[in-house]
Amino acid sequence: MELWFSEYQSKNIKMSYKIKEVLHTEKTKYQNLAVLESEECGRMLILDDVVQLTMKDEFIYHEMIAHVPLVTHGSPERVLVIGGGDGGTLREILKHPVKEAHLVEIDEKVIEASKKFLPDLSVAFSDPRAKIFCEDGIAYIKRFKNYYDVIIVDSTDPVGPAVGLFRKEFYNDIFEALTEKGIFVAQTESPFYYADLLKEVYSSIADIFPYAAVYTAVVPTYPGALWTFTMGSKQIDPHNVEVPNICNFEAKYYTPSIHKSCFSIPAFVKDIISK
Amino acid sequence: MELWFSEYQSKNIKMSYKIKEVLHTEKTKYQNLAVLESEECGRMLILDDVVQLTMKDEFIYHEMIAHVPLVTHGSPERVLVIGGGDGGTLREILKHPVKEAHLVEIDEKVIEASKKFLPDLSVAFSDPRAKIFCEDGIAYIKRFKNYYDVIIVDSTDPVGPAVGLFRKEFYNDIFEALTEKGIFVAQTESPFYYADLLKEVYSSIADIFPYAAVYTAVVPTYPGALWTFTMGSKQIDPHNVEVPNICNFEAKYYTPSIHKSCFSIPAFVKDIISK
Numbered sequence: 001m002e003l004w005f006s007e008y009q010s011k012n013i014k015m016s017y018k019i020k021e022v023l024h025t026e027k028t029k030y031q032n033l034a035v036l037e038s039e040e041c042g043r044m045l046i047l048d049d050v051v052q053l054t055m056k057d058e059f060i061y062h063e064m065i066a067h068v069p070l071v072t073h074g075s076p077e078r079v080l081v082i083g084g085g086d087g088g089t090l091r092e093i094l095k096h097p098v099k100e101a102h103l104v105e106i107d108e109k110v111i112e113a114s115k116k117f118l119p120d121l122s123v124a125f126s127d128p129r130a131k132i133f134c135e136d137g138i139a140y141i142k143r144f145k146n147y148y149d150v151i152i153v154d155s156t157d158p159v160g161p162a163v164g165l166f167r168k169e170f171y172n173d174i175f176e177a178l179t180e181k182g183i184f185v186a187q188t189e190s191p192f193y194y195a196d197l198l199k200e201v202y203s204s205i206a207d208i209f210p211y212a213a214v215y216t217a218v219v220p221t222y223p224g225a226l227w228t229f230t231m232g233s234k235q236i237d238p239h240n241v242e243v244p245n246i247c248n249f250e251a252k253y254y255t256p257s258i259h260k261s262c263f264s265i266p267a268f269v270k271d272i273i274s275k
Numbered sequence: 276m277e278l279w280f281s282e283y284q285s286k287n288i289k290m291s292y293k294i295k296e297v298l299h300t301e302k303t304k305y306q307n308l309a310v311l312e313s314e315e316c317g318r319m320l321i322l323d324d325v326v327q328l329t330m331k332d333e334f335i336y337h338e339m340i341a342h343v344p345l346v347t348h349g350s351p352e353r354v355l356v357i358g359g360g361d362g363g364t365l366r367e368i369l370k371h372p373v374k375e376a377h378l379v380e381i382d383e384k385v386i387e388a389s390k391k392f393l394p395d396l397s398v399a400f401s402d403p404r405a406k407i408f409c410e411d412g413i414a415y416i417k418r419f420k421n422y423y424d425v426i427i428v429d430s431t432d433p434v435g436p437a438v439g440l441f442r443k444e445f446y447n448d449i450f451e452a453l454t455e456k457g458i459f460v461a462q463t464e465s466p467f468y469y470a471d472l473l474k475e476v477y478s479s480i481a482d483i484f485p486y487a488a489v490y491t492a493v494v495p496t497y498p499g500a501l502w503t504f505t506m507g508s509k510q511i512d513p514h515n516v517e518v519p520n521i522c523n524f525e526a527k528y529y530t531p532s533i534h535k536s537c538f539s540i541p542a543f544v545k546d547i548i549s550k
Contacts, residue, residue, distance in 0.1 A: 006291075010315055011293075012292065012293035012313070012314035012315040013290070013291065013292055013293065013314075013315045013316070014290075014291045015288070015289075015290055015291075016281075016288065016289045016290075016291065017287065017288055018286075018287035018288065038287070039287035039288075040285055040287040040288045041288070056467075057467075060541075190495075192331075192332075192495055216493075218491075218493045218500055218501040220465075220467055220499050220500045220501060224495050225493055225495045225500030225501070226493040226495060226500070251542055252541070252542050252543045253541040253542055253543060254541075254542065255539070255541070255542050255545070257539040258539050258540075258541060258542075260536070260539065261535070261536030261537075261539035262536075264530070264532040264533050264535070264536035265533075266335075266527070266528040266529075266530070266533060267526055267527050267528055267529065267530050267533075268527045268528060270530070
C-alpha cells in the first residue's frame with residue numbers, strides 16, 4: 001500500500017509526504033492530533049492536519065525561537081514557553097544556564113504524544129529545571145507581574161485554540177509579566193501566507209514595547225519556508241546587541257553570525273511591517 | 276475539472292500546484308518543457324518535470340544570483356550568464372550600469388517560451404546591452420581569456436544537460452575567462468537534498484579561486500527552500516566587501532543588509548563545506 005499524507009498549504013497548493021506508518025491518531029479536547037512516520041522527514045507531529053514539526057528540520061525552528069531571545073537577553077534566569085507542548089523549544093532553552101523553564105500548554109495530549117513518540121523533543125520534560133502547566137496560557141500569564149526574563153509564544157497557526165495568542169491584549173499581559181530587561185518572542189508565520197497577521201502583530205508589539213524587531217529562519221516543511229519571529233524588548237535593542245562570538249551550546253542551525261544576520265529581513269518583508 | 280501538477284522533490288515528498296491552464300508543452304532537443312498557469316503562484320516554467328520558476332517567487336532567486344556578485348565586484352562592465360534562458364537573471368543584471376550582458380543558453384526553446392509566456396522575465400532580451408547566444412556554455416567559455424568581469428551559472432539541477440556545469444574543468448575555464456578582479460557565482464542547490472554536490476562544488480571553487488564563499492536565499496518553491504549559491508573570486512574577499520548602504524536599483528528581496536547577512540550560513544551548512 002502506498003500511503004501519502006498531504007498538507008494543504010493553501011487551497012491551491014499542497015505538500016505530500018510518503019508515510020511508512022500512522023503511529024497515532026486522536027481527537028483531543030482541542031484538536032485532531034496525529035503522529036506519522038514519514039520516509040523523508042522521519043516522525044511528524046500533525047495538529048488539525050497542519051504539520052507542526054518533522055524530525056528532519058524541527059531543529060531550525062526550535063533553535064531559532066529559543067536561542068535568539070535568550071542570547072539577546074544575556075542572562076535569563078526564568079523563562080516561559082506558552083504552547084510548545086512537543087518540548088522542542090524547552091529542550092533548546094535548557095541548553096542555557098537558566099534557573100527555571102516553565103511551559104504552559106493548553107492541550108496535555110500534545111505533551112503525552114511527545115513523551116510517547118518524540119523522545120528527542122520530550123527529553124526536556126525530565127530536566128529538574130522544567131515545570132509543566134496544562135492550562136490556557138492567556139489566563140496563566142495574567143497572574144504574573146515582573147516575573148519572567150524571557151517569554152516565548154510557540155503557538156500553532158492563528159486558527160482554533162491559538163487565535164487569542166495573536167491579540168494585543170495578550171501581548172499587554174506578557175509585557176507586564178516580564179522583568180525590566182524582559183524579552184518576548186512569538187512565531188509569526190510566513191510572509192507569503194500571513195502578511196496581514198505579521199503586520200498586525202508587529203504593529204501591536206511596537207506599540208507596547210520600546211523595541212520591536214522581526215527576524216527570520218528557513219523551515220522547509222512550513223508553508224512558505226521563510227519563517228518570521230517577532231520580538232518585543234523592554235530595554236535591550238535587539239538590533240544592537242553584543243552577541244558573544246563563541247556559541248557555548250550545541251546547535252545545528254544557530255551560530256553567533258546567524259544571530260546577527262537573522263534580523264536582516266528581505267525588502268518585501270520590511271515593506272509589510274513598515275506600511 | 277480539477278487539475279494538479281506535482282513535482283517530486285524526492286521520491287518520498289512532493290509539492291502540488293492547482294493548475295488553471297496548461298499554456299504550453301513541448302519536447303525540445305534537450306528536455307521536456309512546459310508552461311503552466313497556476314492558481315497560487317501564477318505562471319510556472321517546468322523543465323523535465325522540475326519547477327524552474329514561478330511568478331510568485333522568481334524575484335528571490337534572480338535578484339540574489341545577480342545582485343550579490345555584481346555589487347561585490349563594484350564596477351562590472353561585461354557580465355555573462357550561462358543558462359538562465361528564461362531571462363530573469365539577465366533582467367536583474369541589466370538594472371546595473373553594465374556595458375554588456377551576454378547570455379549563453381543551450382536550449383533556444385527555453386528563450387522562445389519565455390518570450391511568448393513570461394514577459395516579465397523576457398523583457399531583458401530587448402535591452403540593447405544584451406546579447407544572446409544559443410550554444411553549449413561549456414564550449415563557449417573555452418574561447419575567452421580575461422574577458423568577463425562577472426560570470427553567473429544559472430543552471431538547472433545537476434542531471435541531464437546541466438551535469439557538465441558542475442565539473443571542476445568547467446570552473447577552471449571560467450577562472451581563465453574572468454578579468455583580474457573577476458567574480459563567479461553558481462546556483463548550488465539546497466543542502467537538504469544536494470549536500471554532496473555543494474561540498475564538491477565548494478571544494479573545487481576553493482581549489483581554483485583565491486576566495487570561495489557560500490551564500491543563501493530562501494526560495495519557497497524550490498525543494499528544501501534554503502538555496503545555496505557558491506562564489507569564487509579572484510581578488511575581492513566576498514566576506515569583507517564594502518556594500519553601499521543605499522541600493523540604487525529596484526529590488527523586492529535584496530537589500531544591502533541582506534547582502535551582508537546572506538554569507539552567514541547555518542551551522543549544518545558550514546559543516547557540509549568544511550568537512
